Amino acid sequence: MTLLDVSGLCVRYGRIEALHDVGLQVREGEIATVLGANGAGKSTLLRTVLGAVRPDAGEITFAQQAITTLSIMQRVACGIVLVPEGRRIAISMTIEENLLLGAHRRSDRQVVRMEIDNLYDRFPNLAARRHGLAAGLSGGEQQMLAIGRAMLARPRLLMLDEPSLGLSPLFVQRLFDLIVEINRNGTTILLVEQNTAQALRVATCATVLELGRVVMSGDAATLTNHPYLQAAYLGHG
Numbered sequence: 001m002t003l004l005d006v007s008g009l010c011v012r013y014g015r016i017e018a019l020h021d022v023g024l025q026v027r028e029g030e031i032a033t034v035l036g037a038n039g040a041g042k043s044t045l046l047r048t049v050l051g052a053v054r055p056d057a058g059e060i061t062f063a064q065q066a067i068t069t070l071s072i073m074q075r076v077a078c079g080i081v082l083v084p085e086g087r088r089i090a091i092s093m094t095i096e097e098n099l100l101l102g103a104h105r106r107s108d109r110q111v112v113r114m115e116i117d118n119l120y121d122r123f124p125n126l127a128a129r130r131h132g133l134a135a136g137l138s139g140g141e142q143q144m145l146a147i148g149r150a151m152l153a154r155p156r157l158l159m160l161d162e163p164s165l166g167l168s169p170l171f172v173q174r175l176f177d178l179i180v181e182i183n184r185n186g187t188t189i190l191l192v193e194q195n196t197a198q199a200l201r202v203a204t205c206a207t208v209l210e211l212g213r214v215v216m217s218g219d220a221a222t223l224t225n226h227p228y229l230q231a232a233y234l235g236h237g
């Protein structure tokens with residue numbers, strides 16, 4: 001089933017056309033990736049799906065429901081969650097408080113506790129510092145916290161904006177392992193990345209944006225072997 005269907009999306013910031021006639025489909029259960037250089041319009045696309053940016057044209061459908069005119073809060077209630085670029089965790093709050101913030105709409109406190117404890121099992125560094133300020137975490141740990149917090153909202157679609165940006169190779173590996181695991185546990189993922197090789201490795205389908213336009217889209221395996229993508233994005237040839 002198509003979970004997210006974006007069609008004919010146009011977004012302008014004054015004279016800048018950030019997105020032009022952009023279409024994208026994400027099927028339930030898959031990892032879809034959007035690739036492209038700085039300024040290609042990737043963040044704008046995610047922010048428009050979330051409802052933080054109003055499109056000048058186009059339609060967005062989520063789980064067969066037209067959401068183009070819904071507010072951010074209404075879209076979050078539908079199950080759409082964005083981890084923005086730069087993570088934006090609450091650095092003056094503790095790790096535990098950050099996680100509880102992700103779960104603030106839920107009333108099943110015991111299940112929330114269990115999910116937080118599972119996260120701590122997986123990331124002992126977060127556990128050891130759970131009552132310490134999030135500001136004290138490394139960039140990689142902050143990213144894990146941001147994703148953990150987003151997952152506590154139980155999203156149906158988790159959108160990640162350049163999660164690997166600025167992380168050490170070890171954390172990049174752990175991050176992509178986490179993305180795969182979250183997806184295996186049933187969450188659909190829309191992943192914006194400049195780390196093309198890693199993104200194509202975990203994704204089932206990919207869309208390439210250049211200057212606000214879709215220049216290629218298809219299944220990830222086919223795109224990985226495409227000469228243009230290899231030359232322009234994978235540094236081969």
Ligand code: ATP
Nearest residue numbers: 013016017018036037038039040041042043044045
């Ligand atoms: P990056 O990886 O640098 O975030 P991106 O692919 O996510 O790049 P966007 O951030 O969506 O691209 O930007 C697309 C275009 O829109 C760029 O030309 C950018 O300068 C412009 N832009 C983005 N946000 C705004 C804004 N709030 N006001 C004006 N122009 C903007």
